[in-house]
Amino acid sequence: MASPDITFYTFSTTNGVKVSITLEELGLPYKVNYVSFEKREHKSPEFLKINPAGKIPALTDHDFNVFESGAIMLYLCETYDLEEKLLPKDPKLRSQVIQWIMFQMAGLGPMQGQANIFNTFSPERIPYCIERYTKETKKYYTILNDFLEKKEYLVGNRYTLADIANYSMVKFHPICGIPNIDDLPNLKAWVARIDARPATQKGIDVPNTALRECIEHPEKLEEFSQRVKAIFKKMQEK
Secondary structure, three states, X not given: OOOOXXXXXXXXXXXXXXXXXXXXXXXXXXXXXXXXXXXXXXHOHHHHHHOOOOOOOEEEEOOEEEEOHHHHHHHHHHHHOXXXXXXXXXXXXXXXXXXXXXXXXXXXXXXXHHHHHXXXXXXXXXXXXXXXXXHHHHHHHHXXXXXXXXXXXXXXXXXXXXXXXXXXXXXXXXXXXXXXXXXOHHHHHHHHHHHOOHHXXXXXXXXXXXXXXXXXXXXXXXHHHHHHHHHXXXXXXX
């Protein structure tokens, strides 16, 4: 197996955190390239060669490009997780991990992404959108909470990519208008369990501490919100 030569392209987002936690859990060396949305680096010809959609996260490994966070996580494990730390080789367990990744990618992620926008980053308060997407996000949280009854993790009672993908959404629930998850005790305990992992704490702070500060200090969330609103405004002007 060739040694990794990984460059990770990211910004302060929950989707980026999914990948950085995976990299840290696998103990892989990697370089971080902070993609500036203010400078529209995500739309530069160079970046569009890596991700034609112009989104983060993205990753290069030698001359191979990978985009979409779930695909990046799977690529890293399929290439470098020889010890099956995060992705079992057993076909049924592997399928279950992928199912939960798809649950996050197709359901929880899009709903929480919209809840983030309308609760925190939109310049206009739209009550219908706020209510709809916050309720949908909470519905997915409830599914996770119910499934985690008497379980420590989502698949095979061991920590996998399934947990990383969904944790990286739930961890940042204050941004999407859900101030706490006290009414979901299984989910809350699961988050705390994953919080305790050293790789989690390292991965959360890639590329910087902005997301951590948002959830630990409410006043920082307002600062981050104003910054993102300014980015959105600049993007619309182009």
